[in-house]
Amino acid sequence: MLYYHIIPLSFIDEISVMMKRKGHLPKIIAGIAMIVGVNSASQADVVTSIKPLGFIAAAIAQGVTPVKVVLPDGASEHDYALRPSDVRLIQKADLLVWVGPEMESFITRSASQLPINKNLELTALPAIHSHLVGEIEDDHDHDLSDRDTLSSSNSTDREQSDSHSHQGTYNMHIWLSPEMALLSATAIHDRLVQSMPAEKAKLDRNLSQFTVNLEHADKEIRQQLMTVKDKRYYVFHDAYTYFEQHYGLSPLGYFTVNPEIQPGAQKLHEIRTQLTEHNAQCVFAEPQFRPAVIDAVSRGTQVKKGTLDPLGTNISLSQDSYVKFLLQLSSQYLSCLKPMN
Known part of the structure; x- marks a missing residue:
């Protein structure tokens, strides 16, 4: 700028x-x-903890100020450790945007050292907090015998690898909710207007454009997923509740599996039994899962294999990157759930 x-x-x-x-x-x-x-000095850098928040921030800050992301592609927000360069990036930020300590514990300390006006913790905002649902108390049946995280002998490693599922009360994957994404965009807009009042007109236009684009994408995705609303499936990670509820999908549940650990024989048998007994059409992994894990859990069944990317790792920051992210996620569901011709 x-x-x-x-x-x-x-x-x-x-x-x-x-x-x-x-x-x-x-x-x-x-x-x-x-x-x-x-x-x-007139330029206010926006720094986000994870890429999907960067998508939202980039739409609002387009043509006004740059947006940078702390978490590298391929890393997990649940166990990432800040590098010295990350700490410096956060310290120099004019606005830090993050979900909250239950999601990105790696950023909590650095965020607490920023002035209040530079620290935007989204789930602390009443408008967003009122939309949160419990980790377990949702509309889907997650009472599975194999829901516990695969563990090593080191309990500390277990806590770090699955901290978001067991230390928090709420499901914190707010960027997978179109409603909360719009609320987040509005909050980012309001903070930038406060720090850059001369850019208010441009920020207003960006927020308006984001709203229109999101509405159009929402209608398109709703029509796409209408054809697979009754298809049953499992995911490995309970990240998708907001997306699934918004679009009326029918997940059977999730297996909280640590992608760094190969499931043992008993665990594999339990998962395969669940897939078969519940007539699952698809089991979804995520990019960080090794192919061998997915092959192992689906072997001996008729279940299709799919991949969901909750962080949009292959999408670059741009004014329409959040919409691209939602459309990509919808396509990933369709590719596995839609009947083959």
């Missing part, structure tokens, strides 16, 4: 005089640096 500043004629005259004298080049350079410094 370019900002233009009016330079007094007296300053220009002074530069002209200094250019005619010897030894004044450093002063000229310093004067130019001062102007550039003012320009860069």
Whole structure:
């Protein structure tokens, strides 16, 4: 974003005089640096904890200010450890956008060191908090014998790998809810208007455009998924409740499986039994699962294999990236649930 500043004629005259004298080049350079410094200071960098929040922020900040994401592609928000460069990025942020400590515990300490006006914890906002549902208390049957996380002998590793499922009260995957995505976009808009009032008109237009794009995508996705609403399936991770409820999908449940650990023989038998007894059409993994895990749990069944990407790892930040993310997720459901011709 370019900002233009009016330079007094007296300053220009002074530069002209200094250019005619010897030894004044450093002063000229310093004067130019001062102007550039003012320009860069006017720009407020937005930093988000995870990529889907970056999608939303990028739509609102388009043409106003850059957006950067802390969590690298391929990493998990549940067990990531900040690098020194991440800490510096957060410290320099003019606005940090994150879900909350139950989701991104790795960012809690750094976020707490920011001023309140630079720290946007989305689930702490009453409008968003009122839409949260419990981790277990939802409309789907998740009372499965194999719901516990596969464990190693190290209890600390277990807690870190599945902290979001057992330490929190609510399902914190708010970016998978179109309603909460719009509320998040509005909150980001309001904070940026506070810090950059001169950009209010552009921020208003961006929010309006985001709202229109989201409404169009929502209608398209609803029509697409209408054809598979009655198809039954399992997911490995309870991230999709908001998306599933919004579009009326019919999951049988989820297996909270640690993708870093190969399921044992007993665990594989339990999962295969669940898939067969409940006549599941598909079992969905996520990009971080090794193919061998999915092959193992589906072997000996007629269940199709699919992949859901809850972080949009292959999508770049842009004004329409959140809509692309929702449409991609819908296509991933359809690819496994839609009957083959």
